[in-house]
Amino acid sequence: MKKGHVVKAIAFDVGGVIVEHSNFLTKYFQEASAFAHLPQDSLEEHFYMNVPDLEKGEQSIADIWEDLVHDENKSKYLSRLFLQVYELNIQQNTRVLQLIKKLSEEYTVGCISNLGAEQKTINEKIGLYDNFSKVII
Numbered sequence: 126m127k128k129g130h131v132v133k134a135i136a137f138d139v140g141g142v143i144v145e146h147s148n149f150l151t152k153y154f155q156e157a158s159a160f161a162h163l164p165q166d167s168l169e170e171h172f173y174m175n176v177p178d179l180e181k182g183e184q185s186i187a188d189i190w191e192d193l194v195h196d197e198n199k200s201k202y203l204s205r206l207f208l209q210v211y212e213l214n215i216q217q218n219t220r221v222l223q224l225i226k227k228l229s230e231e232y233t234v235g236c237i238s239n240l241g242a243e244q245k246t247i248n249e250k251i252g253l254y255d256n257f258s259k260v261i262i
Contacts, residue, residue, distance in 0.1 A: 139238035235259030
């Protein structure tokens with residue numbers, strides 16, 4: 126750090142840093158594939174192709190699946206399943222959370238996330254944001 130510069134805040138990303146998503150997504154795609162009677166790799170490809178729009182808030186999870194299955198009831202079910210599997214399988218990175226607690230003794234510590242509103246609600250419910258002074262969604 127250059128002389129005279131002061132650290133004013135430290136920000137952490139939620140997905141992939143504070144919360145591990147890989148186990149959740151693997152389980153979700155397995156269950157969604159069985160329900161929708163579609164190959165798992167097709168679901169994954171379609172999902173990841175639409176992630177940028179999801180992250181920008183231009184699409185919901187249900188919108189992504191409606192585009193693929195062309196059935197509103199199935200897409201709503203797949204969306205609910207996504208959130209259920211997310212809530213049951215996300216894992217908080219305890220080492221990163223310990224670091225955040227330590228840093229927050231001396232710094233303003235925040236988190237940044239491009240998760241959807243539904244996932245934000247789950248993260249609030251499990252207390253994920255409790256360790257942060259600032260939360261940017």
